[in-house]
Amino acid sequence: MTHSSDLTRLTAAETAARIASGQASAVEVAEAHLARIEAVDEKVHAFLHVDREGALARARTVDAKRSRGERLGPLAGVPLALKDIFTTEGVPTTVGSKILEGWIPPYDATLTKRLKAADVVILGKTNMDEFAMGSSTENSAYGPTGNPWDLTRIPGGSGGGSSAALASYQAPLAIGTDTGGSIRQPAAVTGTVGVKPTYGAVSRYGMVAFSSSLDQGGPCARTVLDAALLHEAIAGHDPLDSTSIDAPVPPVVEAARNGNVKGLRVGVVKEFAGEGYQAGVMQRFNESVELLRELGAEIVEISCPSFDKALAAYYLIAPSECSSNLARFDAMRYGLRVGDDGTRSAEEVTSLTREAGFGPEVKRRIMLGTYALSSGYYDAYYGSAQKVRTLIKRDFDAAFERVDVLVSPTTPTTAFPIGERADDPMAMYLADLCTIPSNLAGNAAMSLPCGLAPEDGLPVGLQIIAPAMADDRLYRVGAAVEAAYHARWGHPLLEEAPSL
């Protein structure tokens, strides 16, 4: 193994330590990752845009700071893959859609600003399902991303570019967004760690909206500690986002450094099992529950009767909000413009542009949402979905009176082959069965690797769910589980992935 590829195998924490101590320069680290991208991304297709110059410029800044003796932040010089849903000033932002092809945002998202302020080196923008609508990244207008464990399979979605970048060592850190599972499900199927923070923990300003009341940006990494370091860097109140939480960020890094489940009450949601759940997934999940018991946790079976309505509620609320959020893509001010030959009205140009610029899944959801919000249907659809949302929150509230965290499989199956569910939206939607309730309730959840399914040798994710504002619990439990598994396996799970 060359020196360069060594640097790509480090965790974010290790990378930052090496840079801070002068064992490696930030430029060397950036170059190693850019070389890795060059070497493997033609096969993986994790990135939509690589910002080579921007990355090296940032890395040089970090090295200059160090040489001046300035104190470096905990992630200074660490490379990161940014989901192409966050605006980046001067760097293209497509949201995986043709309708924004060529758009160069004039402003940075709050998250982008915070990453820059933390001296994180943004390597580029990662592939995603168009407007974050999907669970496989097949809905990207720019072609699918391969799962590094098996390039013929999906890397999850919508944040498949970010999860694949991590799993193929193109970056030690990545950013995802999670509206119904788009951070956690990709983490699960690629053997990486992904966290959906409490709704409002990470600013949505500059994050292109899909479903405003559900969308939440969050950290993706290969270890629980790395995720915590990134979480701390991006979370915190933002006056530009009214829904952002004005309270201190929970002590996530401290929790990740002190994994412990002794005496912790862990709830197993009994509704998350049964038909549709792959045997190997359930096997690894049950082993994880056993592991938690061995580590000193008290296991409690929990029933959340409203959860079986979560998927239906989600597919009314998310499309409704998206039908409104995506109305601004009208060819008038930015992005794609089709049919403007001087003979057509503004209305016709808008219509032709939207016809050409949106993919089928986006159109499906806009139509669903437009219908659900129509007068005469509002109460039956959007209104009922909001009631279900309240019931789901109540189920969580009741559960969290009895237990400290809940656990479940992150997604019912391992990575499925590209194309398998592409023509079957319902089958695709089921991938988010276990993740959606947390979006509806706004609480915090994590996915971390818990082994390979025996039948296909593909990663399985364990989901941990904590109450809103108790994101640190995820890291405390996740770190304990991760340490125990690493000890059991003798190495991180990702080391078992085939080399590319």
Next chain:
Amino acid sequence: MTVTELVSYEDALASYDPVMGLEVHVELGTRTKMFCGCSTALGAEPNTQTCPVCLGLPGSLPVVNATAVESAVRIGLALNCEIAQWCRFARKNYFYPDMPKNFQISQYDEPIAFDGYLDVQLEDGEVFRVGIERAHMEEDTGKSTHIGGATGRIHGAVHSLLDYNRAGIPLIEIVTKPITGAGERAPEVAKAYVAELRELIRALGVSEARMEMGQMRCDVNLSLRPHGTETFGTRSETKNVNSLRSVERATRFEIQRHAAVLGSGGTIVQETRHFHEDDGSTTSGRVKEEAEDYRYFPEPDLVPVAPAREWVEELRAGLPELPRLRRNRLREEWGISEHEMQSVLNAGAIDLITATIDAGAPADQARKWWMGELARRANEQGTELSALPITPAQVARVCELVADGSLNDKLARQVIEGVLAGEGEPDEVVEKRGLKVVSDTGALSAAVDEAIAANESIAEKIRGGKVAAAGALVGAVMKATRGQADAARVRELILEKLGVQG
């Protein structure tokens, strides 16, 4: 264009009762926009007062302007409304190029203020109570200018220019309850309501509410129902009626038009109509074939607004005296009639007169100048009284100079003219133009002697005891001194020289 059939106003009212609904949009005078920090100043180059938020760029999010909420609550309180304990914004979804997000952030079924009233006073002093349904907050759209085509509307235009400086400026929409019982006075009530609302908004200091600048815009909903019936007829909605006079004219026109349609057995089409300033008519706009579906839903990007009760009470306690009550108080203080007060109001002179009085002028003098000479000037120049380049303090100084005898009426008018012409303060104008009244005996004596010499027959009459004839000699002296002589002193001198007692 087809000629609209009308019946006479009297005939219309003989058969029908008008029912009105007035929707008024007021642009708040906040320094920044409703949901971002962009300036709201008028007159800037197009699209220079914009940012990712008011341009609706992907990823941007709104944040509520706290001052706008405060203004909305104060308006609600002044309109005797309930203030919501908790209310949300809602998205009103429709496509139009001047709306950057293709939805407008507004309020739907949870307005910030609701269920109030405004008492308006008609010209003869009668007070009419107009019920207020609601007042809600929303953002303005951008401004479209359609180039080419006959109508100035988007259909038929060759291209359109969009200015987003206005996009996101805070608006308050104030909606009345159905106004019934106004009968033949409906147009007058409509006008008086909008006028009173404008005064109220200005008194609150939340907007200049200048209709000609689009800071206040009115939609007039009108329907007729036969006398003695309860059910409302189908209404028409006349959009953007943007002066007080137009509100009255549009209402009157629609009453006559509706009556003509109904009287000939026709039915009123529910539609929006455009008002034409030139002839006072309305024409059909867009026919609402089906109720427009705006797909309202709660704005998920904003947290609910929950005005604390103590804060609301603080705002209530800090409300200014309501304009109608203030007018009635001033009317009594100034000792003028309802009708005279109405003229002062119509001229936009209340604050100017008050300020002039505060600067030391007697009420009758202050009113005389503003409603006389200055009103005439403003009228000639086609500007608002307040836009004249003269201040209440300057008018008060002129009054003072008249009171102490330094100026007479004629000279005072010249001083006013000088101030308006930019020649400086009243005292400077007096100085520069040499307008001081001459009361010095030495200076006047010769002129008096000349006048007596030139009018011997009159002088003889005066000597004979016809003291009243002195006026003619005074006039001659005034003429000779170009009006600068102190007329009273001249009269004294004449009588003295002719040896008679005054």
